[in-house]
């Protein structure tokens with residue numbers, strides 16, 4: 371039973387192909403499998419009719435069996451022509467639905483911790499059903515192979531029924547080597563699927579170099595550092611190392627082909643000899659001999675080819691890995707069933723977010739990046755977070771965005787523990803600009819609209835357009851927009867027709883427009899990690915002023931290394947050694963004379979030593995300031 375359940379599991383995805391194509395394919399494949407036994411019947415009937423004595427009515431007598439034979443062969447031919455396009459249709463639909471499900475599953479995992487794990491990377495590579503690399507089998511391949519296998523079984527039953535009628539003893543004689551042959555082949559396919567799964571880790575290493583050879587972004591380094599030969603050799607090395615066991619197995623399978631041939635001879639030869647001897651001795655007619663010869667051969671053919679078995683084994687492996695990936699992405703709570711029933715509601719307008727003794731170490735690492743952070747973030751102030759490289763500022767933002775869960779302590783929004791809320795609902799309150807926010811190959815308009823793609827604020831198209839323009843003005847993106855050949859509709863990718871690329875600073879202005887658009891559509895806290903690092907100082911100065919104006923309505927958490935900007939924040943906190951060690955206004959922190967004051971003094975010293983001696987509050991002076 372378990373064997374049958376495992377074999378037929380790849381049939382389940384056929385739901386995605388729709389009943390009409392699946393039933394048509396089933397009918398066509400079944401007809402194809404019934405052709406050999408029916409041919410045996412028709413041949414037997416024909417031979418009976420044309421047996422001596424030959425009479426004048428021979429043609430009339432043989433007409434019906436000849437027509438029957440012609441009909442069977444024609445049906446076989448038509449079935450064969452219809453099978454390929456139907457199979458393509460079914461396979462494409464099954465694979466398309468599978469890929470969408472995997473994409474949705476990966477993108478809707480509550481955080482990114484599970485996605486980063488090596489196990490998830492390997493499983494994603496395995497289940498994505500992309501036959502570009504190696505010998506990966508897709509669920510569509512598996513589904514059509516199982517359908518064919520089921521039709522083969524039905525064909526085998528019909529063939530056995532025919533054989534039983536003519537020479538019952540031939541059935542076990544042929545069936546036993548057939549079953550041994552299928553079992554050996556299935557084991558070989560299952561071993562090949564295992565080797566393929568184990569090769570995936572090495573293939574993911576090869577992917578890095580495969581992609582680098584064709585990516586324009588990495589193409590710069592490849593050319594400047596002359597990496598081509600090195601990269602190709604590295605890629606081939608990974609492929610060779612990963613696939614060696616699989617290739618050796620395939621070689622062994624090829625060498626074992628004699629076994630298949632020997633089993634066929636062992637099954638068919640005695641039957642053929644015995645039935646021929648019967649015919650010669652008069653114990654059986656030539657018609658029986660013909661039927662047994664044709665049916666015996668068709669039984670050997672009916673239980674599936676090596677490729678079908680390979681696809682069935684591969685697809686079963688993909689199905690198991692998809693289950694493992696689903697569990698991994700759902701997180702430990704889903705696995706042990708401890709996730710609470712209904713998530714706690716997040717207030718429509720959050721007023722205070724608190725980090726209470728928050729500790730955090732990245733999954734798979736020992737070191738605690740955050741070591742008991744206590745921090746209050748209000749949504750009516752501009753809070754700046756400063757600290758040296760690697761202090762944990764970006765990590766703080768990732769926890770605030772619910773991308774990771776604290777390993778100790780908790781984060782609350784107006785008293786509600788974020789761990790108990792629906793992450794999507796919580797994130798709708800935030801507008802986050804990460805240091806490495808994505809640049810999508812879309813138009814300028816689409817890139818900004820992504821800030822609220824889920825339509826949190828609703829409203830008409832005109833309202834959306836007004837919000838879009840207002841966000842662009844506030845982010846200082848309008849001058850950039852005016853220089854784009856098609857304005858909002860210009861694709862922001864050189865690879866697209868009429869597309870252009872933006873400079874690093876222009877992209878940052880677009881990201882700011884995206885964040886400000888999200889605020890207009892319902893978010894009430896902007897969280898920005900170095901949003902102005904690529905902006906010239908004058909643009910940054912003006913932008914900061916505009917952001918500061920809206921802080922009474924929308925809280926702002928800003929990470930920046932440029933202290934001349936940060937000094938205008940309502941409150942500055944210093945993250946050092948995994949904790950908040952200093953907190954206050956610029957003046958308070960300077961008076962305290964701690965780490966912040968020293969960092970500021972280093973920056974101020976740099977620009978004071980430049981020509982002019984302007985103050986740090988002027989953009990012209992700050993333009994000469996370095997970052998700490």
Ligand SMILES: Nc1ncnc2c1ncn2[C@@H]1O[C@H](COP(=O)(O)OP(=O)(O)OP(=O)(O)O)[C@@H](O)[C@H]1O
Pocket residue numbers: 486732733735739757758759760761762763764765766
């Ligand atoms: N995904 C990750 N897995 C493991 N460790 C990580 C990961 N991301 C960051 N870290 C580590 O966490 C520490 C804090 O990194 P984080 O990016 O938060 O620092 P930061 O203060 O934002 O630095 P910077 O000012 O350079 O941007 C670093 O030691 C870094 O190596």
